[in-house]
Amino acid sequence: MQTADVVIIGGGIVGSSIAYHLTEQGCKNVIVIEREAHQGKGSTGKSMGGVRAQFSTPVNILMSLYSIPFYASFDDLLGYPGGYRPQGYLFLATTDAHLRYLDTNMQKQVELGLKSVEKVTAEDVAKTYPKLRTDDVLGGNFCSTDGFVDPYSAMIGFMTKASEQGARLWRGTEVTGISVDCNGVAAISTSRDTIVTRNVVNAAGAWAAQIAKMVNINLPVVPLRRMLVPTEPFDEYPHSAPMTIDMSNGFHFRPESLGFLLAWNDPTETTGYKTDFEPSFIEKILERAANRVPCFENVAVNPKKAWAGLYEMTPDHHPILGAVPEVEGFFCANGFSGHGVMHAPATGKILADLVLNGTTDLIDATLLNLARFAEGREIQETAVL
Numbered sequence: 001m002q003t004a005d006v007v008i009i010g011g012g013i014v015g016s017s018i019a020y021h022l023t024e025q026g027c028k029n030v031i032v033i034e035r036e037a038h039q040g041k042g043s044t045g046k047s048m049g050g051v052r053a054q055f056s057t058p059v060n061i062l063m064s065l066y067s068i069p070f071y072a073s074f075d076d077l078l079g080y081p082g083g084y085r086p087q088g089y090l091f092l093a094t095t096d097a098h099l100r101y102l103d104t105n106m107q108k109q110v111e112l113g114l115k116s117v118e119k120v121t122a123e124d125v126a127k128t129y130p131k132l133r134t135d136d137v138l139g140g141n142f143c144s145t146d147g148f149v150d151p152y153s154a155m156i157g158f159m160t161k162a163s164e165q166g167a168r169l170w171r172g173t174e175v176t177g178i179s180v181d182c183n184g185v186a187a188i189s190t191s192r193d194t195i196v197t198r199n200v201v202n203a204a205g206a207w208a209a210q211i212a213k214m215v216n217i218n219l220p221v222v223p224l225r226r227m228l229v230p231t232e233p234f235d236e237y238p239h240s241a242p243m244t245i246d247m248s249n250g251f252h253f254r255p256e257s258l259g260f261l262l263a264w265n266d267p268t269e270t271t272g273y274k275t276d277f278e279p280s281f282i283e284k285i286l287e288r289a290a291n292r293v294p295c296f297e298n299v300a301v302n303p304k305k306a307w308a309g310l311y312e313m314t315p316d317h318h319p320i321l322g323a324v325p326e327v328e329g330f331f332c333a334n335g336f337s338g339h340g341v342m343h344a345p346a347t348g349k350i351l352a353d354l355v356l357n358g359t360t361d362l363i364d365a366t367l368l369n370l371a372r373f374a375e376g377r378e379i380q381e382t383a384v385l
């Protein structure tokens, strides 16, 4: 029998960041439980690593305004590499509605303190990226501090630093139950041992609803497959390019290694624990890639190198963070809807604040609590890629 001040279920980037932030705040007796033999087997190891502040809701923008500067100083703060590359995100508008949407979002981003976002004209885009097809582009928005991180490296950095500061990581250990008494959470049963604790954080990614069920909570988090296609080495397009988003159909891409990483949210995808890569996706994505970047017509792709992973979707595309009223000591850090890597630093800080002090000054945490669904307070994020 072990005891812990806080048990974190899930050793992905979110659980690791929470462990780091808890130990930073002086809470050292923390156990992170990961059922896989190695970290990163969940969504974190499958991520595209994009980080951006170009969101449409203030709470998501605020989470990015903490997270991106954090990633920028990650290596100094933690002493391990996070792989932050500020190459920007470039949204390409092809309708007036897109332009208005980007304008409205930019106003909110600037009001909240983002300095590095700007409007770009179609001519600017054509001049900087002559290999993009811009005949239908009306303009766009570019934020230079947006960019990419290395999700695996950042996760390992968070967990290693947390371990140096007292946290323990139990790999190859599955959480099988959570016992509750009249004071709330009492103990966690695992395949390795029982842990007596009064605080548990659910950081189980796409599997979060199964953990919540252990305390009879219905968590509206569902898995949704996303597929990524890396190209073979390709140098006909600049490797200094930003994440570039074709708003006409959602196709986006960024440089990766000697080639490019291609992404597109297939609207016909259905929810479920599907993690096999579907080969027919290659043709669909290459068609969209060549439509926006004609030289991608010549790009080589090895289907064996493509992969699929799970987004953890909520009905309003915002995470569910913090305590649940029904079970004292049960905290959620779930439902990132495709933004868990970029928002892991803010989530770590918010959860550490909420577990240790019951309050945080980073955001108004009530906006993201589970109760918002029952109380009709959903806040829709529409800038989901």
Ligand SMILES: Cc1cc2nc3c(=O)[nH]c(=O)nc-3n(C[C@H](O)[C@H](O)[C@H](O)COP(=O)(O)OP(=O)(O)OC[C@H]3O[C@@H](n4cnc5c(N)ncnc54)[C@H](O)[C@@H]3O)c2cc1C
Residues within 6 Å of the ligand: 009, 010, 011, 012, 013, 014, 015, 033, 034, 035, 036, 039, 040, 041, 042, 043, 044, 045, 046, 047, 048, 049, 050, 051, 173, 174, 175, 176, 203, 204, 205, 206, 207, 226, 227, 228, 308, 309, 310, 311, 312, 333, 336, 337, 338, 339, 340, 341, 342, 343
């Ligand atoms: C293709 C793809 C592209 C993406 N691109 C981006 C992007 O560009 N930017 C971005 O910010 N986000 C992106 N995401 C989303 C991002 O990867 C996730 O939001 C993030 O990784 C969630 O981290 P996590 O730690 O919550 O979950 P995970 O990394 O899934 O970790 C959860 C862990 O919990 C463990 N677990 C589950 N149940 C149990 C149990 N019973 N006992 C013990 N352990 C358990 C799992 O094994 C897993 O390791 C992308 C996701 C995919 C699939």
